Amino acid sequence: MKIIVCIKQVPDTTEVKINPTTGTLIREGVPSIINPDDKSGLEAALVLKEQQGAHVTVLSMGPPQADLALREALAMGADQAILLSDRAFGGADTWATSSTLAAAIRKLEWDLIICGRQAIDGDTAQVGPQIAEHLQVPHVSYVTELQVGEKAIEVKRKFEDGWQRLRVQFPCLITTLKDMNQARYMSMAGIYEAYKREVKVWGLADIDVDQANIGLKGSPTRVKASYTKGTRSAGKVYEVDPRDGARIIVESLKEKFII
Amino acid sequence: MDFQLSREHQLLATTLKDFAENEVRPLARETDEKEAFPVSTVEKMARFGMMGIPFPKDFGGAGGDNLGYIMAVEALSKVCGTTGVILSAHTSLCAAPIYEFGTDEQKRRLLPDLASGKKIGAFGLTEPNAGTDAAGQQTAAVLSGDKYILTGSKIFITNAGYADVYIVFAMTDRSKGTRGISAFIVEKGMPGFSIGKKEEKMGIRGSSTCELIFENVEVPVSNLLGREGGGFGLAMKTLDGGRIGIGAQALGLAQGAIDETVKYVKERKQFGKTIGSFQNTQFQLADMQARTDAARLLVYRAACLKDAKQPYSTEAAMAKLFASETAMAVTTMAVQLHGGYGYTREYPVERMMRDAKITEIYEGTSEVQKMVISAAVLK
Numbered sequence: 354m355k356i357i358v359c360i361k362q363v364p365d366t367t368e369v370k371i372n373p374t375t376g377t378l379i380r381e382g383v384p385s386i387i388n389p390d391d392k393s394g395l396e397a398a399l400v401l402k403e404q405q406g407a408h409v410t411v412l413s414m415g416p417p418q419a420d421l422a423l424r425e426a427l428a429m430g431a432d433q434a435i436l437l438s439d440r441a442f443g444g445a446d447t448w449a450t451s452s453t454l455a456a457a458i459r460k461l462e463w464d465l466i467i468c469g470r471q472a473i474d475g476d477t478a479q480v481g482p483q484i485a486e487h488l489q490v491p492h493v494s495y496v497t498e499l500q501v502g503e504k505a506i507e508v509k510r511k512f513e514d515g516w517q518r519l520r521v522q523f524p525c526l527i528t529t530l531k532d533m534n535q536a537r538y539m540s541m542a543g544i545y546e547a548y549k550r551e552v553k554v555w556g557l558a559d560i561d562v563d564q565a566n567i568g569l570k571g572s573p574t575r576v577k578a579s580y581t582k583g584t585r586s587a588g589k590v591y592e593v594d595p596r597d598g599a600r601i602i603v604e605s606l607k608e609k610f611i612i
Numbered sequence: 613m614d615f616q617l618s619r620e621h622q623l624l625a626t627t628l629k630d631f632a633e634n635e636v637r638p639l640a641r642e643t644d645e646k647e648a649f650p651v652s653t654v655e656k657m658a659r660f661g662m663m664g665i666p667f668p669k670d671f672g673g674a675g676g677d678n679l680g681y682i683m684a685v686e687a688l689s690k691v692c693g694t695t696g697v698i699l700s701a702h703t704s705l706c707a708a709p710i711y712e713f714g715t716d717e718q719k720r721r722l723l724p725d726l727a728s729g730k731k732i733g734a735f736g737l738t739e740p741n742a743g744t745d746a747a748g749q750q751t752a753a754v755l756s757g758d759k760y761i762l763t764g765s766k767i768f769i770t771n772a773g774y775a776d777v778y779i780v781f782a783m784t785d786r787s788k789g790t791r792g793i794s795a796f797i798v799e800k801g802m803p804g805f806s807i808g809k810k811e812e813k814m815g816i817r818g819s820s821t822c823e824l825i826f827e828n829v830e831v832p833v834s835n836l837l838g839r840e841g842g843g844f845g846l847a848m849k850t851l852d853g854g855r856i857g858i859g860a861q862a863l864g865l866a867q868g869a870i871d872e873t874v875k876y877v878k879e880r881k882q883f884g885k886t887i888g889s890f891q892n893t894q895f896q897l898a899d900m901q902a903r904t905d906a907a908r909l910l911v912y913r914a915a916c917l918k919d920a921k922q923p924y925s926t927e928a929a930m931a932k933l934f935a936s937e938t939a940m941a942v943t944t945m946a947v948q949l950h951g952g953y954g955y956t957r958e959y960p961v962e963r964m965m966r967d968a969k970i971t972e973i974y975e976g977t978s979e980v981q982k983m984v985i986s987a988a989v990l991k
């Protein structure tokens with residue numbers, strides 16, 4: 354089985370500090386990590402590799418520094434790494450990102466594509482499903498468990514209030530949740546080899562893509578305005594049993610004419 | 613001169629930090645209080661290749677180097693001194709001498725299991741009457757056919773009981789003094805070999821420190837490490853390497869105590885201000901960090917010399933002397949800056965202070981390091 358895992362390099366938001374005067378993120382000096390949902394997707398792929406054999410390719414679009422995320426993936430056990438990097442790809446929104454990634458994927462052999470559910474910086478959760486649409490394959494998002502059969506994959510898809518069990522035939526795409534597993538550490542041997550192995554770098558010339566769909570020019574999204582969410586007033590804490598709690602909630606919702 | 617870590621070592625540092633924070637820190641207090649050898653942590657360390665960092669892949673190692681290995685000891689010790697010394701004794705005092713002095717057959721037979729962490733290693737030199745004066749070995753080995761018969765005992769042996777492979781020193785010819793000492797590979801389960809009393813200690817309490825007892829243990833000739841009579845030199849060379857590991861343990865303890873103190877002084881308020889705003893606190897922290905960085909440079913230098921296959925014995929002694937005394941001083945200052953809270957089990961600095969003390973004692977006391985260094989200085 355051939356698996357492609359799309360990984361995005363993101364700033365480690367647990368270490369991000371906020372500039373108190375402007376309210377914006379201070380990105381300088383913040384370490385970069387593999388987006389957590391993607392890392393769990395990679396872990397899932399590596400488990401399949403161990404259990405039944407699989408060839409795992411990691412693919413990332415980003416600036417040359419994203420090389421680090423791919424080296425980490427190699428040190429965890431990925432077989433092949435490809436970095437999509439070209440000035441022409443810069444400034445991409447989700448449409449342009451997914452168009453570019455899909456074009457690269459068309460050049461590869463694969464049965465299963467794994468994306469993270471969403472990136473902790475962009476947060477749209479659009480790129481995975483968009484790639485599936487570009488490639489005209491089925492996709493299942495929010496996957497927390499998976500089992501691979503002969504021709505299909507069985508997954509558990511998680512929602513806030515429930516879950517589904519679905520079977521989907523190869524070739525297909527899934528998007529994974531970080532809680533599905535605990536990603537392994539890079540192995541010591543993998544680390545010492547990481548820079549001896551190759552990270553292929555593909556530019557515009559290496560993929561077949563309509564230039565109208567990539568980079569800043571190929572990005573239809575326009576940011577009209579951005580603002581910092583205001584803080585809401587502090588809530589009230591009641592230490593009561595669930596029955597009284599329910600009554601208090603209903604009463605106060607009524608008071609505010611919400612119900 | 614280049615003070616940058618290579619890209620590999622930077623990658624290593626991030627993963628070691630994650631491992632220490634997620635897997636080791638949560639257990640550190642219990643490991644100390646219950647004197648519990650952290651078996652499950654060692655299994656996890658094995659799983660991702662930490663038990664054989666500096667050995668070639670052919671022998672089951674990670675194909676790495678000594679710098680990477682001591683960075684691992686440092687990272688573990690930053691959160692748990694016990695876990696740090698388990699790795700150090702295993703790697704420097706057991707797997708390393710087999711790799712450096714073993715025959716090809718011994719390496720093939722023993723290293724893969726040690727480097728992969730399937731087996732744990734230990735080193736038995738010290739005896740009740742042979743401490744600093746290690747030449748005074750009472751344990752004896754007598755050749756009989758294709759076996760040596762070992763009798764005697766060892767004391768204070770790290771990893772004892774949990775280890776499977778022990779490098780043990782014994783007199784094969786008392787008339788030759790230090791040239792009559794030989795090194796043997798003794799394996800768990802050999803008839804007549806048993807583990808004696810377990811020490812109750814001030815620090816590194818989760819690490820196992822016990823007596824080894826040899827009652828007519830038959831050790832096959834194929835388990836003689838190095839040549840007969842070469843044991844004392846082998847022990848001294850092994851300890852040269854081990855001192856870099858203990859230097860790294862000390863370094864980790866010092867840095868761990870600084871990190872805890874930085875967090876604390878930013879939060880604790882007295883006289884309406886954080887205690888970190890007092891200049892005394894700031895100056896103490898400046899001293900603590902400057903000394904710790906100096907220790908780090910000495911320890912890393914010794915490791916890099918070993919990796920470059922250059923002489924490193926004096927440098928290892930300096931690294932161990934300076935780093936261990938730094939660890940003791942810095943952890944003591946850390947407790948002071950925590951005030952009464954620092955003296956309680958609620959905060960980890962008191963444990964770090966207790967753990968730091970041993971680094972001035974084992975693998976050659978500070979006094980011994982000074983003998984080694986001054987001998988080189990006066991040469």
Ligand SMILES: Cc1cc2nc3c(=O)[nH]c(=O)nc-3n(C[C@H](O)[C@H](O)[C@H](O)COP(=O)(O)OP(=O)(O)OC[C@H]3O[C@@H](n4cnc5c(N)ncnc54)[C@H](O)[C@@H]3O)c2cc1C
Pocket residue numbers: 359360361362388390391412413414415443444445446447448450454467468469470471472473474475476477478479480481574575576
């Ligand atoms: C309203 C809006 C406007 C934006 N405008 C701009 C802009 O003008 N300029 C700009 O530079 N950026 C812009 N961005 C950011 C940019 O769209 C996203 O960072 C990028 O397209 C990926 O989307 P995402 O971060 O939301 O990823 P998601 O869709 O949340 O990611 C889902 C998954 O897709 C995969 N994936 C996502 N990105 C990559 C990648 N690069 N390589 C490999 N796999 C990947 C990963 O598996 C990831 O987990 C904008 C974002 C928004 C929300």
Ligand SMILES: Cc1cc2nc3c(=O)[nH]c(=O)nc-3n(C[C@H](O)[C@H](O)[C@H](O)COP(=O)(O)OP(=O)(O)OC[C@H]3O[C@@H](n4cnc5c(N)ncnc54)[C@H](O)[C@@H]3O)c2cc1C
Pocket residue numbers: 701735736737738740742743744745767768769770771813821970973974975976977978979980
């Ligand atoms: C927790 C722990 C773990 C240990 N692990 C191991 C292990 O795994 N394997 C192993 O073989 N050993 C181990 N040891 C033993 C350790 O290496 C010895 O304790 C150490 O070498 C000191 O020997 P000693 O205790 O006999 O002290 P002594 O030699 O009696 O020393 C007492 C004091 O006298 C000083 N002194 C001695 N001789 C001189 C001199 N000539 N000039 C000046 N001062 C001198 C010493 O520096 C020290 O301050 C361990 C010890 C401990 C406590």
